[in-house]
Amino acid sequence: MRLEDLAHRLDSAGDDLAAASxxxxxxxxxxxxxxxxxxxxxxxxxxxxxxxxxTALTARGAEAAAHGARLAETAHALRQVVAGYRTAEADSRTLP
Incomplete structure (x- = not known):
């Protein structure tokens, strides 16, 4: 599995949790x-x-929404890592 695929799956899981909330x-x-x-x-x-x-349904809904947001943040961070790897690879090709 590529890192981009993992980021997509994290986004999808985050969306599912947001919907569950x-x-x-x-x-x-x-x-x-x-x-x-x-x-x-x-x-x-x-x-x-x-x-x-x-009260319990409200609390569980808030928790699901918060976890969904965390997964979206993790997916975003993973995409930044991927971009950093790509930049490092491109820079290494230009070195003498």
């Missing part, structure tokens, strides 16, 4: 699915569960 925010089934509309202790439990679920 968006997906996580839309899979919340809503409070009603957890019984939050019930009265009494069961309703309170459902509301608490939904609050926990929403």
């Amino acid at each position: 968006t997906t996580l925010s839309i899979i919340d089934p809503g409070a009603r699915a957890l019984g939050a509309d019930a009265s009494g202790a069961l309703g309170e439990l459902g509301r608490d569960l939904h609050r926990l679920l929403a």
Whole structure:
């Protein structure tokens, strides 16, 4: 595998993670699915569960987005390394 191929794969994985971060925010089934509309202790439990679920989904979405950004940064750095290698090779050909 060439370094350019690796950079492309890192970009692709970063894009997938960014997409996953968006997906996580839309899979919340809503409070009603957890019984939050019930009265009494069961309703309170459902509301608490939904609050926990929403908090967890938000946190995991943020983590996925951050990891996606890190992968994109790594791909960019790898491309800079490739450019440096190419420059070094070209410069070495011009030496006496």
